[in-house]
Amino acid sequence: MVAPVSVATKFNVGGILLDRPFKIRRLGHFGFNMADLEKAHHFYSDLLGFRVSDEFARGGWFMRFGTDHHAFALFQKPPAQTGTTPAAGERRYARPDITINQITWQTQSLSEPVNAVDFLLERGVELQRTGRDGAGSNWATYFYDPDGHTNELYYGIEQVGWDGKSKPAEYRRPVREKVHLPVKSEFDEIQESLATTNVPIDAGYRPMELPGVHDVDGILLPRPFKIVKHGPVNLFVEDVARARDFYLQILGLQVTEEVTYRGEPCVFLRCNTEHHSLGLFPLTLREPLGLSIHTTCASFGIQVANYRQLREAVAFLRAEGVRVETDRVPPELHPGVDYAAWAFDPEGHCIQLYYYMEQVGWDGRTRPASQRRKVNPSRWPEVLEPMADTFMGEPLLGPWG
Ligand SMILES: [Fe+2]
Numbered sequence: 001m002v003a004p005v006s007v008a009t010k011f012n013v014g015g016i017l018l019d020r021p022f023k024i025r026r027l028g029h030f031g032f033n034m035a036d037l038e039k040a041h042h043f044y045s046d047l048l049g050f051r052v053s054d055e056f057a058r059g060g061w062f063m064r065f066g067t068d069h070h071a072f073a074l075f076q077k078p079p080a081q082t083g084t085t086p087a088a089g090e091r092r093y094a095r096p097d098i099t100i101n102q103i104t105w106q107t108q109s110l111s112e113p114v115n116a117v118d119f120l121l122e123r124g125v126e127l128q129r130t131g132r133d134g135a136g137s138n139w140a141t142y143f144y145d146p147d148g149h150t151n152e153l154y155y156g157i158e159q160v161g162w163d164g165k166s167k168p169a170e171y172r173r174p175v176r177e178k179v180h181l182p183v184k185s186e187f188d189e190i191q192e193s194l195a196t197t198n199v200p201i202d203a204g205y206r207p208m209e210l211p212g213v214h215d216v217d218g219i220l221l222p223r224p225f226k227i228v229k230h231g232p233v234n235l236f237v238e239d240v241a242r243a244r245d246f247y248l249q250i251l252g253l254q255v256t257e258e259v260t261y262r263g264e265p266c267v268f269l270r271c272n273t274e275h276h277s278l279g280l281f282p283l284t285l286r287e288p289l290g291l292s293i294h295t296t297c298a299s300f301g302i303q304v305a306n307y308r309q310l311r312e313a314v315a316f317l318r319a320e321g322v323r324v325e326t327d328r329v330p331p332e333l334h335p336g337v338d339y340a341a342w343a344f345d346p347e348g349h350c351i352q353l354y355y356y357m358e359q360v361g362w363d364g365r366t367r368p369a370s371q372r373r374k375v376n377p378s379r380w381p382e383v384l385e386p387m388a389d390t391f392m393g394e395p396l397l398g399p400w401g
Pocket of ligand 1: 029103104140152
């Protein structure tokens, strides 16, 4: 149960008084547990274009599309769970259909994930672990939502630059306990590692890439589109009101829009100016929507750079044998996004491809439905008229390939 948050308690976050000791700024990364990692790698890396930044010791990969060390991760699926009753030492809620490895939220200072520990415990939230990860070097606090999805609050993920190399493993400094503040800056840590290890600064992992054969708005890339953003994450949950309370009261997301679809409530929440970073749908909609019953993930969003690339992504993935739906995607389930396609990974996870998301400003108001683009999911025109916010939102930093 989620205890009600006392309105009297305020937390000083960078000189601003908030109801919780952190402020989520964006979706940081996301991951799936998958049974066949080779097939998963082909789909997410070769076809979608996530690039491996580090290999995971127990099987799997950290992957990126920009400078964040990982925006997406693939992990080996644990042996099949036999039921919903967890064994000793396992998490309290162990649904066998949770194939999401983690849903990760970025905060802007180290004190935030650290101070979140007591805040979450005092409110009865089950912690998984806190400290600092190895690969990616982010300081993090992991915990479960009411359905058992692992969420993470983090600060300071490693940035990968022009040389495409991750930080050498020997430079990492994992922490397995609540972090004692303050800590050294990353720059000072690296100076120390240079002085105390014999490992050169460029010893880290660097992936290979497929040949660039598609002219993508002037750059030759291995596929005719470029991922520029990830999310939203859409979840199937047992009780939408319970999950809504958790993400609202505990994590501080804001409700942007609530819709009723086939008589069921669906909620869309934001953490910044994007219309939504998280959607909550009732589990009862999973089968009627034709989505895979093996997962509680309704969809994971991938934004490509523009509308032309979205159209080309659909054609490219279909030619590669991927199941891609366009006219079966209900517009009610992607408010603030005009054109969206569903592409299915080898194990049935739904990837929502799109190119545009409505931006919400200081007054929290969404665009009136009458002023949204009229979309016929069965008929995608070749070109579109611009809207006021067609290219708004944070652009990708750096080159595409
Ligand atoms: Fe993480």
